[in-house]
Amino acid sequence: MTEAVETTSRASSRLRINKRMLTLAATGIGAAGIACVVAGAIVFGDFGIATDFSARLAPPSWAHWFGTDQFGHDMFARTVHGLNVSLWVGLIAATLSAFIALGLSIFATTCGQWADRLVSFLVDATMGLPHLVLLILISFALGGGTHAVIVAVAVTHWPRLTRVLRAEILQLRNADFIIVSRQLGKSWWYVGRHHFLPHLMPQMLVGLVLLFPHAILHEAGLTFIGFGLEPTKPAIGVLLADSMRYLTAGKWWLGLYPGVSLLLLVLCFDAIGNGLRLLLDPRQAQL
């Protein structure tokens, strides 16, 4: 006996909030958070750099949301400045890293077996070393400062993305739809532009965005232990290192707020990265 099963239920006329919209919203909030940091740093300008000894080590209040430090700097303004510095260091380092990854993965997949072995070895070697040790070493060798941190972060963060891109290119190169495209008379240029690029771009973009949190956290960590940015720069690492002396004296706001702000910034990037990954994948289109 056969029985009919209704497969399409009546769609309600009301607009339903689906997962895709939620993802889009999360991505938007993440982007807005980052935009606020950049805008905040511009609006604050020199505010937070100038000293005001009349309000030293003041706890959080309406006048100073995040309190003030030992020089009477407004900690909110300093945190925003610090996040902004982290943002730019992270942006430059992560972009450099992503391009190193793209270059190496194309090199590995197009220049024969020896190139592939070489790149695989480099990836394994870099991943095998403890991240922070390598960072300290490079930053120290280059004499510290912003440039050294950017270089150190850039040359240590490419392996993961290189692996992903290399695997993606290898898989695409042998994919049936690529071979079919060639047999349909399309040039390698066309195949590269219309088949390879749409598959690689999302990986590249998501990889880049997800590199940010790593870059920012490593920059802050490196600065915190004294091998990173100059102590005069209001970087988050510098703020946290400075707060150490006062934390034991009960000045908790000096460490808590910059730390939590850094965490929130990282979460913003994570929201954007994961959002992009879901939104750019046609298989997730109906979520």
Add this chain to the structure above:
Amino acid sequence: MLTAHRVSFRHGPRAPYILREVDLSIRPGEIVGLSGPSGRGKSTLGRLLAGHLGPTSGSVTVDERANQYRFNPVQYLHQSPIFATDPRWRISRIVAEGWTPDDVTRNELGVKESWYDRYPHEISGGELQRVALLRALAPGLRYLIADEITSMLDPVAQVEIWQVLLKRARLGLGILAISHDQALLERIATRVVTI
């Protein structure tokens, strides 16, 4: 005439031969059935004929000429069309990569225009096989390698697709039908080759 002349194939210099000195030719309008146990290299031979693989030795020619880099007059249809279509492309674009089909051909194959804005994984395997066939049936097509193309379809769809292909064969399309289905091959093929 599509000819494989003493074609051998193996995956590497030390790998075992999958095919050794195979001769096969298909005339225009002929439907050659290719059958044989699994793992004998039926699909490999099909891919060699369509240029998906290059022979280790021997040659594949169409009218005694090697294939130029344009639209290959020999097209290969996969058993699983999902691999032969870009997962990030919509159906309209997938079809247009081969040619811009007229409505008659499209309706003949039962490809609906409502599928055109969907992605490959959003239509069924049978529907996608029709799309892949439509893409291959471009004006320049002279030989079709049909590798188990209807084995995953329901009987009605199977009949529909083969009716279209039989009509094409009468108009001069040469077909190599690779299948385990003896009954199917006996019904459609002008001759059956076993490897």
